[in-house]
Amino acid sequence: MTISPDDATRHAEKMARIKAARDKIMMGKTGEKGLVIVHTGPGKGKSSAGFGMVLRCIAHQMPCAVVQFIKGAWDTGERRLLTTHFATLCQFHAMGEGFTWETQDKARDIAAAQAGWKKAKELIRDPAIRMVLLDEINIALRYEYLDVDEVVAFLLTEKPPSTHVVLTGRNAKPALIEAADLVTEMTAVKHPFRDGIKAQPGVEF
Template identity: 65%
Template sequence: MNDTELDSRHAEKMRKKKAARDKILATKTIEKGLVIVHTGKGKGKSTAAFGMVMRAIGHGFKVGVVQFIKGRIETGEKAVLDRFGDQVTIKRMGEGFTWETQDRQRDIAAARAAWEAAMAMISSGEHRMVLLDELNIVLRYDYLDVAEVVDFLKEKKPDDVHVIITGRNAKDELIEIADLVTEMTMIKHPFRSGVKPQQGIEF
């Protein structure tokens, strides 16, 4: 088969694929605010979520971010988002990872304060998207009641607000009510080879 024949065959194949795709897309008519969960042991959960935040900003949406764990270190994403102060509200309410604070009651109080801020942000009517960064971590350690979180997202989240939740070990109850769940799988990580967390990669 020569190039002309290959090109013709390819064009016909793509025409059929587009027709099938258009037919499927025509059946997708619902538009609503999604509950999105990024979980798993692989790197990229918050990174992907902040990518969605950047995309939303590009469309002119107002976005809220509540960070449940990260709060002490200066991150690249905060430096960027601070430049969009008219569109982005960031609340860094974490006090570091649980092995750093070593104080369960302090961690529970920080988680509760962050969740109260998150509920207010989601309910405010001001934000089209709200990122709850590392909420899965505080749920894993039972610093918050997962039933309370699930009930709020099911019953009280405005219909047009997207909520993104990140962190390892997402609870089954949260996965059940989510619209989109992605599990990041680690294949390889430089940390295991002695490479320390680096600017622009981890933070």
């Protein structure tokens, strides 16, 4: 593709205007705080995004932790990676025992969720830990294994000012969405499961 001198000049002028506007916006964004982050929606990628943020923390030498609700019994790639290579920077607590249709024991599921939340509160209260990922906690909240009002109140009143907390899982409760600083909804457009493709290592776990 050949770019004429006039096209190159117009492009440079346009990009300069965009940069000036962007720089002006960024000048006013100087605050920092620990965020409550929610990844929800029916699409794939909620946990994956959360674990990506954990890896960023590790790269910055920021201590972090994971509490895995519901699917904690799975042998996942992220669990292997974090416990094998980054255990000094990231604590990993697999508290779930499988999806509800696998355990088929509501009392057991509630007990596992409550134990996970107890561990989560302990980790979040520790000011040395900069990020805590609560993976699939939204599922436990959806089934009312945990009280959403208690979770929200804790995050708003007891979370240290510089600590980030990431909560994943579909069907996030409205009260949690309202309290969060950052909410992303993953939208399902296509998924190979519909075509008979099973969950695969490196993609789903």
